[in-house]
Amino acid sequence: MLHRLCATITALALGGCSGPLSTLDTAGPAAASIATLWWAMLAGSAVLTLLVTALLAMAFIRRPRKVPGTSLWIGWLGVAMPSAILMLLLGFALGLGEQTIARPSTKTVTVEATAHQWYWHFRQPGATSAIETQNVLHIPAGRPVDVRISASDVIHSFWVPRLAGKMDAIPGHVNVLRIEASRPGEFEGQCAEFCGLDHTNHRFRVIAHDEAGWATFQLGERP
Amino acid sequence: MNALNRHRALTAIWGSPRGWRGTAASVNHSDIGRRFIIAAFAFFAIGGVLAMLIRAQLATPGSAFVGSEIYNQLFTMHGSIMMFLFAIPMFEGLALYLLPKMLGSRDMAFPRLSAYGWWCYLFGGTILIGSLAFGVAPDSGWFMYTPLSSKTYTPGINADVWLLGVTFVEISAIAAAIEITVSILKVRAPGMRLDRMPLLAWYLLITALMMIAAFPPLILGSILLEVERAFGWPFFDPDRGGSPLLWQHLFWLFGHPEVYIIFLPAAGVVSTVLPVMARTRILGYGWIVAALLALAFLSFGLWVHHMFTTGIPHMALGFFSAASALVAVPTALQIFAWIGTLWNGRPELKLPMLYLLGFFLIFVLGGLTGVMLAMVPFDWQAHDTHFVVAHLHYVLVGGFIFPMLAGAYYWLPHFTGRARVPKLGEAAFWLIFVGFNVTFFLMHLTGLLGMPRRIYTYSEEMGWTWLNLLSSVGSFVMAFGFAMFAIDVALQIFLSRRSRRNPWGSGTLEWATPIPASAYNFASQPRVEDRDPLAADPDLGLRLARGEGYLAEARHGRRETMAVDITTGAVDHVVVLPGNTSLPIITAALTGSFFLCLLFGFYWLALAPVAGVIALGWRWAWVLGWREDLGPVSIRPGETAPTHREAPGAPGWWGSVFLLVSDAALLGSLLFGYAFLWVVAPNWPPPELIGGGIPVGLMAGLAALAGAALTRRAASASKAGPASSASRAAAGAIGAQAVVIAGLMFVGITELPPPGSHAYAAICWALLTYAALHALLALLCAAFLRARIGSGHVSGSRRLEASVAQLFGDYAGAATLIVLLCVLAPAVMS
Numbered sequence A: 001m002l003h004r005l006c007a008t009i010t011a012l013a014l015g016g017c018s019g020p021l022s023t024l025d026t027a028g029p030a031a032a033s034i035a036t037l038w039w040a041m042l043a044g045s046a047v048l049t050l051l052v053t054a055l056l057a058m059a060f061i062r063r064p065r066k067v068p069g070t071s072l073w074i075g076w077l078g079v080a081m082p083s084a085i086l087m088l089l090l091g092f093a094l095g096l097g098e099q100t101i102a103r104p105s106t107k108t109v110t111v112e113a114t115a116h117q118w119y120w121h122f123r124q125p126g127a128t129s130a131i132e133t134q135n136v137l138h139i140p141a142g143r144p145v146d147v148r149i150s151a152s153d154v155i156h157s158f159w160v161p162r163l164a165g166k167m168d169a170i171p172g173h174v175n176v177l178r179i180e181a182s183r184p185g186e187f188e189g190q191c192a193e194f195c196g197l198d199h200t201n202h203r204f205r206v207i208a209h210d211e212a213g214w215a216t217f218q219l220g221e222r223p
Numbered sequence B: 001m002n003a004l005n006r007h008r009a010l011t012a013i014w015g016s017p018r019g020w021r022g023t024a025a026s027v028n029h030s031d032i033g034r035r036f037i038i039a040a041f042a043f044f045a046i047g048g049v050l051a052m053l054i055r056a057q058l059a060t061p062g063s064a065f066v067g068s069e070i071y072n073q074l075f076t077m078h079g080s081i082m083m084f085l086f087a088i089p090m091f092e093g094l095a096l097y098l099l100p101k102m103l104g105s106r107d108m109a110f111p112r113l114s115a116y117g118w119w120c121y122l123f124g125g126t127i128l129i130g131s132l133a134f135g136v137a138p139d140s141g142w143f144m145y146t147p148l149s150s151k152t153y154t155p156g157i158n159a160d161v162w163l164l165g166v167t168f169v170e171i172s173a174i175a176a177a178i179e180i181t182v183s184i185l186k187v188r189a190p191g192m193r194l195d196r197m198p199l200l201a202w203y204l205l206i207t208a209l210m211m212i213a214a215f216p217p218l219i220l221g222s223i224l225l226e227v228e229r230a231f232g233w234p235f236f237d238p239d240r241g242g243s244p245l246l247w248q249h250l251f252w253l254f255g256h257p258e259v260y261i262i263f264l265p266a267a268g269v270v271s272t273v274l275p276v277m278a279r280t281r282i283l284g285y286g287w288i289v290a291a292l293l294a295l296a297f298l299s300f301g302l303w304v305h306h307m308f309t310t311g312i313p314h315m316a317l318g319f320f321s322a323a324s325a326l327v328a329v330p331t332a333l334q335i336f337a338w339i340g341t342l343w344n345g346r347p348e349l350k351l352p353m354l355y356l357l358g359f360f361l362i363f364v365l366g367g368l369t370g371v372m373l374a375m376v377p378f379d380w381q382a383h384d385t386h387f388v389v390a391h392l393h394y395v396l397v398g399g400f401i402f403p404m405l406a407g408a409y410y411w412l413p414h415f416t417g418r419a420r421v422p423k424l425g426e427a428a429f430w431l432i433f434v435g436f437n438v439t440f441f442l443m444h445l446t447g448l449l450g451m452p453r454r455i456y457t458y459s460e461e462m463g464w465t466w467l468n469l470l471s472s473v474g475s476f477v478m479a480f481g482f483a484m485f486a487i488d489v490a491l492q493i494f495l496s497r498r499s500r501r502n503p504w505g506s507g508t509l510e511w512a513t514p515i516p517a518s519a520y521n522f523a524s525q526p527r528v529e530d531r532d533p534l535a536a537d538p539d540l541g542l543r544l545a546r547g548e549g550y551l552a553e554a555r556h557g558r559r560e561t562m563a564v565d566i567t568t569g570a571v572d573h574v575v576v577l578p579g580n581t582s583l584p585i586i587t588a589a590l591t592g593s594f595f596l597c598l599l600f601g602f603y604w605l606a607l608a609p610v611a612g613v614i615a616l617g618w619r620w621a622w623v624l625g626w627r628e629d630l631g632p633v634s635i636r637p638g639e640t641a642p643t644h645r646e647a648p649g650a651p652g653w654w655g656s657v658f659l660l661v662s663d664a665a666l667l668g669s670l671l672f673g674y675a676f677l678w679v680v681a682p683n684w685p686p687p688e689l690i691g692g693g694i695p696v697g698l699m700a701g702l703a704a705l706a707g708a709a710l711t712r713r714a715a716s717a718s719k720a721g722p723a724s725s726a727s728r729a730a731a732g733a734i735g736a737q738a739v740v741i742a743g744l745m746f747v748g749i750t751e752l753p754p755p756g757s758h759a760y761a762a763i764c765w766a767l768l769t770y771a772a773l774h775a776l777l778a779l780l781c782a783a784f785l786r787a788r789i790g791s792g793h794v795s796g797s798r799r800l801e802a803s804v805a806q807l808f809g810d811y812a813g814a815a816t817l818i819v820l821l822c823v824l825a826p827a828v829m830s
């Protein structure tokens, strides 16, 4: 019985995490490792919150007790504990960041994304000539893709939450973001930096193809 | 003299006349502080109504309540009002009202400056709110990123309203910062060593020092952007060698310290109220002060964590990520020091304590999500989503509003002299607490499910519908709570019974004044031997009222208060403060008309108010001082001290020092911008560099040195030599500064490309203008000194004005040399 309840709650919780722009409903390695980081930090934070709440509550419970001195409060709880936790967390997060950033590899595909008020323009090499698309980005599934991001007018931000984190599109600068879809499918993208009147609808879609679909796309035909 | 007569005599000196004349002319810190608090609360209500409109719009998917044009104004104004017109002024008001009372003195160091700051705040805030009424409110978000906020993409005056209005209000922030710093350092009761100051004074001191360094980058950024918008100087335009990232750096160089500037005073309230609620003393006073210093220092090294997604190299991000995590340590230290204090004492669940518990729960969660966001990969996902909106409200509402509400209930008897109406406050607490958490706890999840911030609507498929509806419901519950708080306060002011003195049994000096406080705070100033003077001597208030302290004598209609040695608190001198005057309101009105001229594009007309402000500034300084030496005056039976114009290190001198520190931070930001553009901006190197100008530059540099030296000469000659030689030296300094100005302008006009052509030329012109303006300032100081020597206000013992003129002369000289070096460097190297 208890088991069933637990299972239902977990399912509900996970189901509640899905959605076209959900960072927790991951479909690519970068998004997946960041989601893991999130769940770990959530657990740690829950423990710390409980600790603080319990210590606070105990201050109000009247009973004779030995009161700990300054060294416990300030030395151990105030300095040593947070320092240790933060060091661990930082190491973990930095390592994760290093893995996620774009590194040279033979498998990568490079595409150019240029943000405009209010549409996205993509350009990438095809089998015969460059292929340009608007508001839809085609990528191969299972291969790292480097998106070279820029903007023509104001600052925007390229974000496909289910695949990876975001990267700003800044006029005059080019930023590179590595994304990867683990499996074929369609993933929603959203401009994440406020860019004026139609920021809300500054959306795009990423289509990750299987091998056959990718080959067709590169020939410039509609797959 | 008995206590009642002394009260009458002191009130005649320190009080403000009734009626609107009195209101316009009052410079009393209690008046000004109260006004700041009331106005800030009014702006909070306006910002709150905007928040309710935002939540109403987001409550349901596809809502047609407001369109995106209005929505953009709503959130921009909500954020800007809350940050600039509510949080900062609220703490300034609390500081202005409380500080002199907690420090055992009678007023702040620069009463007219407080009044000027107040009017600037009121007028600037009115301009901002007015724009909302006319539908031309700023709409580029509270951090106004360029190019969205530049002329091409925001052609209307919306962005100008923000840049000019906020800068106008920031004048009051800088004024308050200098005022608070000098008052804490110098204007305390005798015997109050630095380590005997109430902790709140430490918090406010460190906050004020942070403001002195942190506001200049924002002010500079706003000036540059406004100049770009008005005259086309392309600081931020990538096509002409500018960089949108420069704006972000300048903004967040201010913006991150800003959140600590908001949090620290509130934390100071916690450190003050919590030990009283637990009937004990704070644990780890020294540790807390050390933690604050660490926090202030670290908070200037974190700004890049707002820019993790702008493409900065990962290793650099790692550094800022580590620094951002590190800043959690001094914060944790304070949290556990507070909990330890509760364990040491016998805490009671009175209403302020209830708010403090709310603070603990909410702020700890906000701190934890802050650490999460400091982790670079997580921020790549959460940045610019509603997760951040949740985080920032947990920190701001938890870390500022809850402590401030605790403080409000704690100090209200002091303001009103009355006790609280029972029960209503508790009900308000629960509504605010529950409403807040319903609104914002769920918002973390909304953000993780991908809802970006600043979108005006969303569709059903996104899966955010329920979360948003609940958030909106929660926000209305919270709004009821705040309304109930306002009613509770009104009832306390108008209906409640009188409170006894020191109702909480506190140990700090503000409770030694009568409540509500008299205009002069203390009929005589205490000698402080303890960190909690009232705990050591509960009858202190009565003894002071009987005149058993310093400066018990009301004489010559002068507003007198003691100044002390910064560290030891030994008697230093007596400060004679200026009385009520309408100079501040007139100066603020002229300052306001300057900003209005710029706002409506009357650039030539704007010179008229500038001239007016200079003239008034002159008068402002002129009306003080004496033509004869006062000599030492009696401060207590058998003890004397000099007055401030006859003592070194007077508040005016320290105020000038901190003003120049702030000014140097502005110059530093400008130099940072110059270097940043060289290294990072696109389309560099510029097509055309400076052509030459080394001889003229050298001449201007020499003239700058001569200007500084001659001002020094005038100062020293006014001490010993004949007045005529001092006067001649001052005249020489005036001439030298005029040569500096001419030389700088000549270099710009003949050798630099036009400022609109490229960011290089624009920023060089900005540097030259900076130096020229400071030469002008030094020129005016020298002229003032000369006039005062002539009129007999400066003498061998009355040194204040000479020492201040010397400071400005030195600073202008140094600034000119640095600027010339930077501007001419390309010419020297080619």
Ligand code: HEM
Residues within 6 Å of the ligand: B048, B051, B052, B054, B055, B075, B076, B078, B079, B080, B082, B083, B086, B087, B141, B142, B143, B389, B392, B393, B396, B397, B400, B401, B439, B452, B453, B454, B455, B475, B478
């Ligand atoms: C009283 C209850 C409050 C509610 C219900 C509320 C609600 C909101 C909401 C929903 C947003 C996000 C708008 C969007 O991104 O589309 C927002 C933004 C913001 N709020 Fe509040 N808020 C409240 C109080 C405060 C307070 C007290 C402060 C500061 C002291 C504050 C500072 C901000 C800031 C700086 C922003 C960002 C604005 C921007 O994106 O430009 N808020 N608020």
Ligand SMILES: [Cu+2]
Residues within 6 Å of the ligand: A115, A155, A156, A157, A191, A192, A193, A194, A195, A199, A202
């Ligand atoms: Cu966009």
Ligand SMILES: [Cu+2]
Residues within 6 Å of the ligand: B255, B256, B259, B302, B303, B305, B306
């Ligand atoms: Cu920050």
